[in-house]
Amino acid sequence: MLAEIASNLSLGLSVAASPEGFLFLVIGAFLGMIVGLFPGFGPAAGIAVLIPMTFGLQPTIAIIMLAGIYYGSMYGGTITSILINTPGESATVASTIDGYPLAQKGRAGPALVMQAIASFFGGTVGVVLITALAPSLANFAASFGPSEYFLIIAVGLLMLTTMMGDNKFKGFISALIGFAVGTVGVDVMSGQQRFTFGSPELIGGVYFVAVAIGLFGIGELLHCVFKGQHRQPAKRLRISFRDKEFWPSKEDYYQSRWTFWRGSGIGFIAGVLPGSGATLGSIIGYSVEKKVAKDPEKFGKGEMRGLVAPEAANNAASAGAMVPLLSLGIPGSGATAVLLGAFLMWGLQPGPLLIVNDPEFVWGLIASMYLGNMILIAMSIFAIPLFVKFLDVPYVNVVPVIVLLCIIGAFAINASIIETWILVVSGLIGFAMKRYGYSPAATVLALVLGSMAEETFLQSYIISQGTMSLFWERPVSLVLFIVLLSIVVLPLVLTLLNRSKNAREGVSNGA
Amino acid sequence: MKKWFAAGLLILSVGYTLYGLGTLTLVTSSGRPAAGFFPLLIGVLMMISCAVNLWGDWREELAQRRSGTLPPHQADPEAEAKADALGVDAHGIDGGMDYSRDVLIVFLYICGFVAIMKPVGAFLAMVLFMLAFLFTFNRAHVVSNLIYSVALPGFLYGLFKVLLNASLPTSPFGF
Structure with a gap:
C-alpha cells in the first residue's frame, strides 16, 4: 500500500515538478494569493475568470495552475482579514474575529506568520489525507450505481443549502435554478431539444463557463461596486519581515500546538462532506477551539488560537474538498464545481475511473498540492510586504481588469457573442442573488451536476420500474x-x- | 427590490414549467420517462418554492414597514448566514451605505462594451470601456487614466490574440 502510494506520488512529482508544471504552479499560487486579497472576489470567481488564460496549456498543467489559485486564495484571503478586518473571501470570515484584534494590539506580523504556518499545516495534513483516502474512496465508489450517485448529489446540494441559516429556502431555489438552466439543450436520452427556442447556439446547452464567470466574476464585482469598494481610497499599509515584532513568540507556537491538529482534522472532514466546504470548516474550527479552550473569554480579543484554528481548518477543507471531486467526480462547493467544469472542458471524465485512466493527472495534481503548500508558505511569509503593496491599488483600477478578463475570456472560449451576453445576464442575476441572500455557488454546482443528476435519477427510476425502491434497497x-x-x-x-x-x-x- | 426579484423568479419558474409542458414529451409510448419528465419535476418544485419564498419576502417587507427598521445590508449573506447558524458573529462586514446607481452605470457600460465589441473590435471596445469607466469613477487622474486605458487592453489583447491565439473580434483597421 505505502509502496504503491510512493510510486504514485513519484509519478505525480515528475509531472508537477517539471519546469512547466512548477512554473504554472507558482503562477497559480501567486494569482491565488492575489485573488484571495481582494475582498468579495473568492476562489470560484478567480478560477472562473482565469480559465480562458489556460487555453494554450496541457490539461494537467492547466488544472495544476487552477488548483493553485484555489488553495492559494485561502492563504491570501486572511491577509486582509487580519490587517483591515475585511475577509478576502468567505472562508476567512472566522479569521477576522481574532486576526484583526491581534493587528490592533500591534501583533499583525506574528498573526500573519502564524496564519501562514497554520495554512501550511492544514493544507499539508489535508493533502496527506487525500493521498491516503482518494484511491480507497475511488475503489469503493467503483461499485456505486445510479441511485448512490443521485443521492450523493442530492445530499451535497441539500447540505450546501441547509447550512445557509435563514436563507435555506433561497439556497434550495438557487440549486433548482441551476438544474433548470442545465436542462437547456438536447436531451441525451431522447435527442429532443429542450428550451432552445429554435436557437442553434442553445442546442449544445448553456455553456457552464460563461454562467460561472458571470455569476461569480461579474456578479461579485457588481456587489463590490454596490458596497462602494470602488469609491474607497487604497489602504496604505506597510509591514516588514525584518522587524523584530514580525515573528511569533515561543508562547504562540506552544499554545497553538494542538490547535493546528484540531483545526486541520475538523477542516478536512468539513471539506470532504459534500456541500459544506472551507467556509463552514473554518467556522466550526473556530467554534470548537473556543469551546475546548480553558479561557474562552480571551477569544475575540486577539487570541492566537482563534486565528490558527480557522486557518488550519479552511486550508485542510480546501484539500478535503478534492477527495469527492477526484474520487467521485462530485464537487462540494462553488470553487470545486468550477474546477470540475474545467476538468470537463479539458476532456477529463471525473469519477472513480479517473484515478485509473489518468493517473498522471490525478497524482500530478496531488503532488502539485504538496509543492504548492511549500511555495505558498514561503510566499506568505517572505512576500507579505509585496502582497500588502497590492492593497495600495485602488479598487477602481481593479474593476476594469476583472471586467475585461471576464468579457474577453468568455468570448474567446467559443468566439460566441451569445455566450458573452449569457455571461452579462448571469452577472446581473449573480449580483441580485448575492444581494438578496441566494447562493450562486448552489446554482453553479447544480448546473455542473444537472445532467448527471437527471441521468442517474432517470436510470434509478427505470431500473426500479417507477417505484424508486432502488434508493433504499442497496x-x-x-x-x-x-x-x-x-x-x-x-x-x-x-x-x-x-x-x-x-x-x-x-x-x-x-x- | 427583494420581493420583486422573488416575484420575477416565480414568473420565470411558471413560464419554464408551462413551456416545458407545452413543448416536451413527458412519458414515452412504452411508459418510460421522456425528455420532459425531469424538467417538469424541477419546474413544479421551483414554482412551489418560489411561491413560498415570495410570500416570505413579502411578509418580511411588511414587518419592516410596520416596525420602521431596515436591516443592515450584508457583505456576504451566505457566509454570514453560515456563521450565524453556528452561533459565530461574523462581525465587521456589515453596514455602510450602498451604491445602486453606480451598479447600474457599471452594468450599462458592460452592456455597451459587449454591444460594440463586434463592430469596433475587441481592442477598441476595451479602450472605450476603460475610458468611460475611469473618467466616471476616477476623474481626478487624467493622465494615468489615459495610459491605463491603452496599456491594459494592449496587454490583454496581446495575451489572448497573440500568445493564446484566441479568436477575438477585430476592427475594420485590422486590430
Missing part, C-alpha cells in the same frame, strides 16, 4: 437516503420543538 443508498431524510426532516422537527417550547414558556410566563 446498503449505501439506504444510508444516503436516511442522511437525506435527516437533512430535510431534522430542521423541521427542531423548529417545531422550539416553537412548542417557546409557546410553553410564553404560557408559563403569562401565568
